[in-house]
Amino acid sequence: MRLIACPNCHAQYDVSNIIADSVTCRCGERLENKPLQAVDARIHRCGSCGAQIVPDTRLCAYCGSEIIQDEAQLSLICPECLARNAEISRFCTACGIAFDPEPIHVEGRELPCPACSALMPPRQVAGIGLNECGGCNGLWVPGENFDLLVSRAADARRARDTEGAPAPAPRVKGANPAEQRVQYRKCPECDAFMQRRNYRKSSGVIIDVCRDHGTWLDADELERIAGFILSGGTPSAALESEHERARAEADAAVAFARLRGQRERGAMGQISGTGGDFVGGLVNILTRILS
Ligand SMILES: [Zn+2]
Ligand SMILES: [Zn+2]
Ligand SMILES: [Zn+2]
Ligand SMILES: [Zn+2]
Ligand SMILES: [Zn+2]
Structure with missing residues (x-):
């Protein structure tokens, strides 16, 4: 304690x-x-x-x-x-x-979803309050907490990882940010358009960021972030070379493919406890890794 x-x-x-x-x-x-x-x-x-x-x-x-x-x-x-x-x-x-x-x-209040306008109830992971949309399954993480959550989860995952080297798997479709459709979202706090960023330059995940209020992830982005975390993540400092970047992307893709496989086999139910609800899975993966 x-x-x-x-x-x-x-x-x-x-x-x-x-x-x-x-x-x-x-x-x-x-x-x-x-x-x-x-x-x-x-x-x-x-x-x-x-x-x-x-x-x-x-x-x-x-x-x-x-x-x-x-x-x-x-x-x-x-x-x-x-x-x-x-x-x-x-x-x-x-x-x-x-x-x-x-x-x-943990403090928290309902916020309107930037993607579907449903009200997002507050939840918490490791003492960080966040909002999960029940309508479109997106996730809002206030303040600077998103990076903190992912870093800690990736570190904890690396430290605990006993699964060994992942098996080769096909690249995740849509992991190339250039292929993703461009859709600007508004911040649920201030209603200003958020900036789109390639998370950690290497993850292939585009996140929406309001500098003053927080980070938004669409449901499909959550899946890729989950893959990124489960692959142990890679700090951007280590991604100077094209080769390392490609490897990090491939690692994330492999982990995500494995995750998707688990979901299809229904194993995610054990992780999320919500009967295989995958997106609920990311918050639950974070909770599980961080507690
Ligand atoms: Zn005492
Ligand atoms: Zn005694
Ligand atoms: Zn007190
Ligand atoms: Zn929504
Ligand atoms: Zn804002």
Whole structure:
């Protein structure tokens, strides 16, 4: 667990899987999501039952639990006094508070879909609020969060990838941005036309961006982004050469082809939990990879 606490109302939140740079407390206070600096502190209490203990005892006299003192096991930092605690602790061994995180509330409101005008309800992935359109299956990601989400997901995917080298597969039709139809979308916040961009220059995915408000992806673009993520993505700095770029595109295409195959076999139902709804799949893929 990685806990932060509100200085105002002392509510606690587990931010281990939260990539947003702040969370809003139930009291309205904005809490920065950054790692706490642990301090060395004396053990005064049992981490299991919170009872006071005699210094340097190995077992709690009240509940019989072991008093863990091994530094390597003290990975949980008390959000109030910053003392190191064992991951399994229920109480801080220094200040005695209970570790009891609340569910994180993510702000969000309905927005009109830039493609079909349906109202898009808010959702969240890893603490980032976004809007998914139930009408056309497009996705709106506010602010600069889109790149953050994709980068983290691709990194996590690379780190975890145990599937080995992907098998050769045909290129994805439409992966060449020049072949995609040009359709300008309006920002759901300010109604100005958004800019079209080839995501990371190499992905072949055209996204619509409002510099002030966020990123929009049409449903078919989501599929390609999913492929890009599942292929482990490739940072643009590494794509100087034509060769590397082509390889990154091919990787993304292969991963996407595999994804499409999974969907056709109905395996996406297991990922999305929504009976094989593929586009729901991207948000669910992100959720799964990032949590
Ligand atoms: Zn608060
Ligand atoms: Zn105890
Ligand atoms: Zn404490
Ligand atoms: Zn829509
Ligand atoms: Zn805008």
